Structures are given as structure tokens and as C-alpha cells.
Amino acid sequence: MKSAVVATALLALQSTTALAENPVLKVGFVGVTSGPAAAWGISNQRSMETRAAWINETGGYKIGDTTYDIEIVSFDDQKDPKRSIAGMEKMAQEGIHYVVGPNTDDGAEAVRPVAEANGIMYFPYAFSKSLYTPPASNAVLAMVANYQSGPAIYKYLMENKGVKTVAFVAANESDPLSQRDTGVEAAKALGLEVVSDNVTYQPDTTDFTPVLTPVIRQQPDLLVLSGVSPAHAPQLIRSARELGYQGLISTETAQDAQVLREGSGDLANGFISVGGASTPELASDMMKEFVDRYVKMFGEYNDESNTKVYALEYILATLAANPKAINDVEEFKKTMDTFEAPNPFMKGDAKLTYVGMTSFGQKRQIAVPLVVNTFENGEFKTLFVATVD
Amino acid sequence: MLTPRAPRPGNGKLAGTSMEQVLANGIYLGAQYAMIALGLTLIFALMNVLNFAHGQMYVIGGFVTYTIYGQLGLPYIVALLASCVTLAVLGALIERFLFAPVIKGSSREESTMLLAAGIAFLLDALILLIFGEKQRGVPKIVNGVLNWDFRVIMPYDRILICALAILSIIAFISFMHYSKTGRALRALAQDRTAAQLMGVDVDRYSTIGFALGAMLAGLVGGLLVTITGVNLGMGGPTSVKAFMMVMIGGAGVISGAIAGGFILGFMEAIGLAVLSQYGDITYLVIFVSLMIFLAIRPQGLMGKPWG
Known part of the structure; x- marks a missing residue:
């Protein structure tokens, strides 16, 4: 300070x-x-x-x-x-x-x-x-747009993690909602089954447990936090895990490792987000x-x-x-x-x-290189790197 | 590949869809909202000041706990006490050096409203400068999750914070009813002039009351940082929600603020469970309901029509 x-x-x-x-x-x-x-x-x-x-x-x-x-x-x-x-x-x-x-x-x-x-x-x-x-x-x-990173992430997870179903959650604001819509479109185009895409939350939400419970009930293989802000990501992850969700969680926005570490701790392990060039x-x-x-x-x-x-x-x-x-x-x-x-x-x-x-x-x-990171034990690790044209 | 998940026990429903879960969420949300509204309504009752900076005070309480418990590693209770003391001192200083002179120098209510808005902006800027722009969180104070046959799922830390919030509300009400200071504050809230004629030191108790209101904001900030974390943007929306609760319950009435908090908490929990399939219309419904309610009963549930 x-x-x-x-x-x-x-x-x-x-x-x-x-x-x-x-x-x-x-x-x-x-x-x-x-x-x-x-x-x-x-x-x-x-x-x-x-x-x-x-x-x-x-x-x-x-x-x-x-x-x-x-x-x-x-x-x-x-x-x-x-x-x-x-x-x-x-x-x-x-x-x-x-x-x-x-x-x-x-x-x-x-x-x-x-x-x-x-x-x-x-x-x-x-x-x-x-x-x-x-x-x-x-x-x-x-930067890399979500309609460019989203399909790359979904495809990777389909091929490498066996993802078949996906659910989307977004803040009730123009950017996250439009990112959710393009994400849903991309997921459907790849052949994923979208099991939930209408749950949203107010930007000033502080408790996400009631928000996520209907989504978690669907037990998707992948939970996408569309356009999630760094302030909300740790809380959403924490609530999902505490509700017993064991699937994958991803977003197409950039996040901060320190914020995830403090807000979710080990519950954020495996969380997938878009990063840049600072991983070792x-x-x-x-x-x-x-x-x-x-x-x-x-x-x-x-x-x-x-x-x-x-x-x-x-x-x-x-x-x-x-x-x-x-x-x-x-x-x-x-x-x-x-x-x-x-x-x-x-x-x-x-x-x-x-x-x-x-x-x-x-x-x-x-x-900008499309660097997709996964959060593991307090830091980001590069999952894969792709390019955008 | 994904790990196969265990089959769901019980009736196959996951938590949150059951009525028990909705009730649990409502109680939890209601307790935290009531705590937030208490300080705001106390200050309004004592000084007729709409404290727009209440949310920012809540945020400062969260950051103090974050610094002492999360950064310095001192016991949580120490951090919580530090949040209370910091906000009490801040509240007393704000009342003594900002609100008191303005109230004495101007009989127009909008003067104090503008001052409160200015303080909110100032505190936002100071929070950004001192604590930074990032979302902050602290280690969990209790680990584990209560899972009652998948009908109620509630992490233990939420249960603890909910219990602490309810205990704090009971302690506050007891203080207001049975202590000399509490009785003086209630007298001040009921009739400032009569209280002065009865020998109550109005200036002193106004400062104490404002400090107490700010302290409550600090306490709830310190409690909730363990669940929700804290960031500099939480202040404004928190104030708006607190105003809603106060308007539902009746401005300046302590029992009304508690009722308003629980009503809003239950409306939110029920709305999110029942209306989620239609998109984010929970708050739309809540706002429309509030408008209709205020049109019928503008003084709120427990407020008096004459103020």
C-alpha cells in the first residue's frame, strides 16, 4: 500500500x-x-x-x-x-x-x-x-475475443477431457450476456449439449450459492463463467465446489492468480482461463x-x-x-x-x-497469443497455446 | 477424462431446489442484510442523515479484516475487533468534524445528503489508493460443508457467520434497550429536543451513535469478507441494498431494518430458486414489489407516517 x-x-x-x-x-x-x-x-x-x-x-x-x-x-x-x-x-x-x-x-x-x-x-x-x-x-x-478463444477451449476439452455437456452463467450486463450468447452458439456448433444457459446474476451479487444451485443441478461436464470479472470468479468457483460440483470450470476472460488464490484457494484448482505471456x-x-x-x-x-x-x-x-x-x-x-x-x-x-x-x-x-491457462496450487500453468487469424 | 461422479443420494435432487435450501439461503442472506441495514437506520434515526457512505464503511471493515487476518496472519477475532474499532473511530471523526458542523450550519436536509455522497466518493478513492483495485479474500475460518441428504447444503463458515450475525443483532438490541447509552440514543432518536431538555448530551451521543452505526458496518464487513471477499466496488451497491431494506422496514426503526433485511433476503432466495429459469428477473420483481408496497405504505412496515 x-x-x-x-x-x-x-x-x-x-x-x-x-x-x-x-x-x-x-x-x-x-x-x-x-x-x-x-x-x-x-x-x-x-x-x-x-x-x-x-x-x-x-x-x-x-x-x-x-x-x-x-x-x-x-x-x-x-x-x-x-x-x-x-x-x-x-x-x-x-x-x-x-x-x-x-x-x-x-x-x-x-x-x-x-x-x-x-x-x-x-x-x-x-x-x-x-x-x-x-x-x-x-x-x-x-485482445483475443471470446468467440475466438471459446471454441478453441471447448474443442480442447471435448478432445482431451471428454466434455459432452456445458452450462453457461453470466452477469446481467451487456458484455457478459453477449459473450454468453456467442459461447452458446460456438458450443452448439461444436456438438456440445447446452444444459443451462439462462441463469444470470446481478453484478452486485455477493452470495452465489442461490444463483448456482439450479445450474449445478444439471451436473454439466463444463461450467462456463461467461465474461466473468476477476471479482466474481473466485466466489463463483467456491460456491460451485461447495455445492458439490466436480466438473470443469472455465472462462474466456483473463484472471489474476493472487485473486483466485485468496478467494478460492485449492477449490480453484483446474480452473481454465485465458492468459498472456507471463507463465515461465x-x-x-x-x-x-x-x-x-x-x-x-x-x-x-x-x-x-x-x-x-x-x-x-x-x-x-x-x-x-x-x-x-x-x-x-x-x-x-x-x-x-x-x-x-x-x-x-x-x-x-x-x-x-x-x-x-x-x-x-x-x-x-x-x-496476442491465445494462451489458455489452468490454475494449479496457486499459480497458472499453460494448458495450450494457439493463434488467431 | 472427467472423473465419474457418485450417484446422488436421497430423492435425486441437488441442494437449492428444495424448500429447506431456500429457507436456509433466506435466513443466511437475511441475517447479513439485517446487519448491514442496522447501522444505516441507526444513523438515520439519530441524525436524520441518509449515510450514502455506509457501503464504503462496510468495505473498509472488510479490508481491515483482510489486512490483519489475511495478510498479517493474526487471529480472526483480533481482525474483527480491529475492524469494529477502526470504523467506530472513523465514524466518530466523520460525525464530529463533518456532519455536526453541517447540521448546525444548515437546516436543509440536502446539505447532509450531499456531504454523505461526497464522503462516499472520498472513501472510494482512499480505498483504491490504500488497498488497491483487486478483489481480496481471506482463508476460510471453518472448513467443511454441511450436507443434509442433499436437501440442505451449507458450508460451515456460512452457518457460523450467520449465527454470529444473529448474535450481534441480539447483542445490539439488548445494548439499545438495557444500557444507559442505548436508552439515551433511543431518547435522542424519538425526540431530540426533549432528550436535550432531559439532560442528554446531544452532541456527545450523536457522535457515539454515528460511531456505533459505522462500527456495525465494520463488523459486518469483517464478518462477510470471510465468505464473499471484498473489493472497492462493493460499497455503492451495498448502500443501495441497505436503503431498500430500510425503506421496507421503515426508516429509522431498528426492528424495521431487521425485518427489511430478512424480507429482502427471503425474497432474493425464493426469487433465485423459482425465477432463475426466466433469466435474471428476481430483482426486477423485487423492485416492482417495493414500488407497489411503498405506494400503499410509504412509511414502510414499522415506520410512522409522520417520520
């Missing part, structure tokens, strides 16, 4: 010091950093701030002939689409052309007119296909250093940052590939079609590249 306060002060000091040396490239963040879903946006913001501080400390980021210091301009939209619009307008007023966020479908949909009118490329953590499908062209999906099998030295720096700045790492480390890196690397894009997003769009660079966060020859042709008909998704 002390370290978080000190880190904030140091960050401000570092930014001020660094800004005096190089010209500044501002990159925006519009997302939720307060309220129940704060963990989603804060892990975004802190990932960006950690990477920016690291870049500035090591002399800046070279784009063309100029070396820039990176400044992160953040705006808390409180998970409210009206605030998301205000945030994107603020970015436009500050002359920012590249923004990470928002974190939700309705927020990302709401900011689209502002982004398009002001020449802003934005990188939402939202799954709505209309954001990335022509005629839309300014949004770039910054995959993390490069740069990823390990990123985690160390994050911990030094903010006191504690958030495993959700394993997927959220990428957006800023993509923006900077693409600008480095085409410096004219720094003030012209049309140049950025042209570069996306052919862009390729080494993925610094993963071992091996993984690449940073834009994908999405299959899902959206154009390259409007960053190629």
Missing part, C-alpha cells in the same frame, strides 16, 4: 524529469479505473505507465529520426459510455491520435463517432464485431523485467496485464515502422496490413502482427 503511494509520486517525478529531455509522444487511455470493474482498467493503465516509464528511463523510443519520451494520458470512464465519449473528446482536444481502451462493448461503440471524426485509432478490449468490420476502420481489437514456459526476459518493474512501481503485479502489455507496444512499433503515421492514422492503417516485428514478450520466434481477416474481413486485431 505504501509502495503504491510512493510509486505514484515517483511516476510523476519520473515523467516530469523525462519530459524535459525529449519531445513527448502522448498516448491515451480511456477505460474504467474505479468501481467494481476497476481491476480491468487499472491493469491497462498501469501496464502502459510501467512500459512508458521503462522506455523513458532508457532514453526514449525512436520513431524515424526523433526519439520520444512517452506520456500516458488517462481518463476514467467509470464504465459509463457517456464518460467514455467525454474521455475520447479529451484525447482529441489534447491532439492524441492513439488511444488504448475502452474496456467494454458499449463504451467502445459510444466513442466510435468521436474517434473517427478526430482521426484517432483506438484499441478497445471489447468484442463487438461491428467495431472492427468495414466500414468501421479506426478500432483495433486489443512462455515469458521472455523482457516480459520478466516488465513484471519486475510493474511490481516495483505499484507494489503488486496483476496477471491481467499479461494480455494488456501489448497494446502500447503495438502502437509504438507500428509508428516506428511508419513515422508518417504519428499524426496521420490513415498511414497507420496502411502500415497495419504489412506490419511485422518480433514479439519481445515471448520466447521463441513469435511475431507482433495484425490479424482479424477471418473474424472481421480486415486486419483490425493485434495478434
Whole structure:
């Protein structure tokens, strides 16, 4: 807790010091950093701030002939689409052309007119296909969508664990509900029997036992927690296990090992979720250093940052590939079609590249590795890795 | 491959679908809700203040217990006491330095409402800064699950917390009825001016009452963190639920808050068991019922029409 306060002060000091040396490239963040879903946006913001501080400390980021210091301009939209619009307008007023966020479908949909009118490329953590499908062209999906990860997970579990029946539970909010619907569709397409898909819960639910009992009664082989927030996942897992459920539990959202460890303990063993590149099998030295720096700045790492480390890196690397894009997003769009660079966060020859042709008909998704993890004795282990096109 | 599961005993039903399970869930939910509503209604009764920060106080109570029991590894009872003391001190400071001057300087009720809303935002920001954004949980205080022929399944820790909550409610009511401080607080709630004329130190007992209300929030936060965990976003929704319970039972009436808590708990348990097949309409039904109820009886079950 002390370290978080000190880190904030140091960050401000570092930014001020660094800004005096190089010209500044501002990159925006519009997302939720307060309220129940704060963990989603804060892990975004802190990932960006950690990477920016690291870049500035090591002399800046070279784009063309100029070396820039990176400044992160953040705006808390409180998970409210009206605030998301205000945030994107603020970015436009500050002359920012590249923004990470928002974190939700309705927020990302709401900011689209502002982004398009002001020449802003934005990188939402939202799954709505209309954001990335022509005629839309300014949004770039910054993670793997549930309709991409879900089928891969279900297929793996059918082939390797003998799963035949599945039940879905979701919060009564737009994003989890739409993720549940696409999950149900994918499961049916793969030949799974969906035994329950109409049980939902209020986002402010604190006791999940009454919610889950009708679902557990169906005894599905697989229980999918659609779009589950990190705050709810441990409680749902714990309630399901305490009700005697012995099957598999999975989600297509990223989770945090510490939160699962504290909230569910050993009851979370076997829980399957989508992760990033920080498991020992995959993390490069740069990823390990990123985690160390994050911990030094903010006191504690958030495993959700394993997927959220990428957006800023993509923006900077693409600008480095085409410096004219720094003030012209049309140049950025042209570069996306052919862009390729080494993925610094993963071992091996993984690449940073834009994908999405299959899902959206154009390259409007960053190629984040689809890392599916299983939780075992307090930490994540990689179950399998796949790619998305 | 999946492990084959044991055949289900009894009548083949899993817990939660039986009436016994619904009743058990209702009692458990009702006890925790009643505890949450008690502190809020006490503060309202004493000072006519709608404390929008009550949920945030509950969250702080949870985080204090998390820090002392979950992080430092001290005994749970120590953590629970620390939550109570921390919130009592915080409540007393808030009353003495924020509410008391505003109440003295302004006769408009909205002044205290705005102040309470401001305090809620401030506490949210402080919680984020001090405890972070993550969901937190503590080790279970009791392991094991009660399984009564699959008709009632209830983890032992929930049973313990439910019992502690009911005991706390009984202790609170006894305190209010039989202690000198409790009698003074009740006198203050009934008629502030008359209580002052009878020699009750109104300022002192207002501070004590607010501290007691905040302490109850801390106590329930410390109890429930063992079951639900805690995160910074729980404050606002907790306040909303507490207001609902208070409105059902009658604002400012302690027995009404307890009744409101149990009514809401049972409505939720029954709704989730009966209505789940139609989607998440339990709270829709509860809100509609509440609107109809308030239209017929705006003062709540046990409140007086004149306030």
C-alpha cells in the first residue's frame, strides 16, 4: 500500500524529469479505473505507465529520426459510455491520435463517432464485431475475443477431457450476456449439449450459492463463467465446489492468480482461463523485467496485464515502422496490413502482427497469443497455446 | 477424462431446489442484510442523515479484516475487533468534524445528503489508493460443508457467520434497550429536543451513535469478507441494498431494518430458486414489489407516517 503511494509520486517525478529531455509522444487511455470493474482498467493503465516509464528511463523510443519520451494520458470512464465519449473528446482536444481502451462493448461503440471524426485509432478490449468490420476502420481489437478463444477451449476439452455437456452463467450486463450468447452458439456448433444457459446474476451479487444451485443441478461436464470479472470468479468457483460440483470450470476472460488464490484457494484448482505471456514456459526476459518493474512501481503485479502489455507496444512499433503515421492514422492503417516485428514478450520466434481477416474481413486485431491457462496450487500453468487469424 | 461422479443420494435432487435450501439461503442472506441495514437506520434515526457512505464503511471493515487476518496472519477475532474499532473511530471523526458542523450550519436536509455522497466518493478513492483495485479474500475460518441428504447444503463458515450475525443483532438490541447509552440514543432518536431538555448530551451521543452505526458496518464487513471477499466496488451497491431494506422496514426503526433485511433476503432466495429459469428477473420483481408496497405504505412496515 505504501509502495503504491510512493510509486505514484515517483511516476510523476519520473515523467516530469523525462519530459524535459525529449519531445513527448502522448498516448491515451480511456477505460474504467474505479468501481467494481476497476481491476480491468487499472491493469491497462498501469501496464502502459510501467512500459512508458521503462522506455523513458532508457532514453526514449525512436520513431524515424526523433526519439520520444512517452506520456500516458488517462481518463476514467467509470464504465459509463457517456464518460467514455467525454474521455475520447479529451484525447482529441489534447491532439492524441492513439488511444488504448475502452474496456467494454458499449463504451467502445459510444466513442466510435468521436474517434473517427478526430482521426484517432483506438484499441478497445471489447468484442463487438461491428467495431472492427468495414466500414468501421479506426478500432483495433486489443485482445483475443471470446468467440475466438471459446471454441478453441471447448474443442480442447471435448478432445482431451471428454466434455459432452456445458452450462453457461453470466452477469446481467451487456458484455457478459453477449459473450454468453456467442459461447452458446460456438458450443452448439461444436456438438456440445447446452444444459443451462439462462441463469444470470446481478453484478452486485455477493452470495452465489442461490444463483448456482439450479445450474449445478444439471451436473454439466463444463461450467462456463461467461465474461466473468476477476471479482466474481473466485466466489463463483467456491460456491460451485461447495455445492458439490466436480466438473470443469472455465472462462474466456483473463484472471489474476493472487485473486483466485485468496478467494478460492485449492477449490480453484483446474480452473481454465485465458492468459498472456507471463507463465515461465512462455515469458521472455523482457516480459520478466516488465513484471519486475510493474511490481516495483505499484507494489503488486496483476496477471491481467499479461494480455494488456501489448497494446502500447503495438502502437509504438507500428509508428516506428511508419513515422508518417504519428499524426496521420490513415498511414497507420496502411502500415497495419504489412506490419511485422518480433514479439519481445515471448520466447521463441513469435511475431507482433495484425490479424482479424477471418473474424472481421480486415486486419483490425493485434495478434496476442491465445494462451489458455489452468490454475494449479496457486499459480497458472499453460494448458495450450494457439493463434488467431 | 472427467472423473465419474457418485450417484446422488436421497430423492435425486441437488441442494437449492428444495424448500429447506431456500429457507436456509433466506435466513443466511437475511441475517447479513439485517446487519448491514442496522447501522444505516441507526444513523438515520439519530441524525436524520441518509449515510450514502455506509457501503464504503462496510468495505473498509472488510479490508481491515483482510489486512490483519489475511495478510498479517493474526487471529480472526483480533481482525474483527480491529475492524469494529477502526470504523467506530472513523465514524466518530466523520460525525464530529463533518456532519455536526453541517447540521448546525444548515437546516436543509440536502446539505447532509450531499456531504454523505461526497464522503462516499472520498472513501472510494482512499480505498483504491490504500488497498488497491483487486478483489481480496481471506482463508476460510471453518472448513467443511454441511450436507443434509442433499436437501440442505451449507458450508460451515456460512452457518457460523450467520449465527454470529444473529448474535450481534441480539447483542445490539439488548445494548439499545438495557444500557444507559442505548436508552439515551433511543431518547435522542424519538425526540431530540426533549432528550436535550432531559439532560442528554446531544452532541456527545450523536457522535457515539454515528460511531456505533459505522462500527456495525465494520463488523459486518469483517464478518462477510470471510465468505464473499471484498473489493472497492462493493460499497455503492451495498448502500443501495441497505436503503431498500430500510425503506421496507421503515426508516429509522431498528426492528424495521431487521425485518427489511430478512424480507429482502427471503425474497432474493425464493426469487433465485423459482425465477432463475426466466433469466435474471428476481430483482426486477423485487423492485416492482417495493414500488407497489411503498405506494400503499410509504412509511414502510414499522415506520410512522409522520417520520
